[in-house]
Amino acid sequence: MTSQAVLLTIGFLMVLGGATFMNYEDNVSTIDHGFTADFASFIKSFDSKYDFIRSDITWSTYGGAETRPTTAPSKYPIVFIHGNSDIGAGNGGTVGWQTGFTTLIEHLQNYGGYTKADLYVTTWGPANPNLASQNSHSEKYVMTTRRFIEGVLAYTKASKVIVIGHSMGVTLARAAIIGGTYSESLLAKFTVGDPITNSIAAFFGLAGANYGLVDCTYATGLPTCSTYNGFSPSSQMLTALNSKTRREGAKIYSFWSPNDDIIKYNCIVNQKNTCIVPGSDASYQQNGYTHFDVRDKFAADILSLIQKL
Secondary structure, eight states: OOHHHHHIIIIIHHHHHHHTTOOGGGOOOOSOOEEOHHHHHHHHHHOTTSOOSOTTSTTOOEEOOSSOOSSOOSSOOEEEEOOTTOOTTOSBTTTSOBTTTHHHHHHHHHHHOOOGGGEEEOOOSOOOGGGGGGOOSOHHHHHHHHHHHHHHHHHHTOSOEEEEEETHHHHHHHHHHHOEEEESSSSOEEEEESOOGGGEEEEEEESOOTTOOGGGTTOTTSGGGOTTTSSOTTOHHHHHHTSSOSOSOSSEEEEEOTTOTTTOGGGEETTEETTSOTTOSEEEEOTTOOHHHHHHTTHHHHHHHHTTO
């Protein structure tokens, strides 16, 4: 498959798939989007190198208390890491599917007793579907994810957090948690730091591409398909992440569908299920779910598992 063909698969197909997912103009969110002023002030000062606020994107963030907590919370705070070209807590964006974790946040608040002080998400990328093929597990995106998780830990005074990733957010979060050193090119490397596994109560991987994407096999010239830090099945970063298991958290859960319209091929890459995080305690499959259904429609199952922690 040519690079041009994969560009259509990763970019154009995502837009088409999203267009059938929902009419974003009819989507009305019930959550109070954005960071609280208190958390926005804290996270900006916590690490000014990374733009967590994302004032350039509507509904790009969510989370925070009115006043910074002085004691550890009774619940594990939850950090969400969205997928390629998505928006952290969006309302549809330009194509309909850019709702990020809005649906899951609503469910956790309506049925799990969670508040805005318990739930945190930022937008790590440009939120532009036309740039999907240009996004890789770069130093900027991995470190934005790492520092956001660490910032939530510091802000909430929690001993551990729960991390939920969707699509590319699964592998970004895995790299951020596991740490180590990775290559962006032949000469460019970056170091994440030591593992923060002991700070993660549970890791949820929704529709991830842990062993890469079949459609990236012959399109390694595209950043998102890079053999260094992209979704090539021979990606050095993915190989390193998969070299050992049980490093993402105390509990690891995977959610997937054999009908995933972005990952495709029944989620099989080189005879392995790319949608399942290696070493998962359990995986949950639903036939007929699309890539974005996996993000949104497993909410009750995710809450049930969280309540057992």
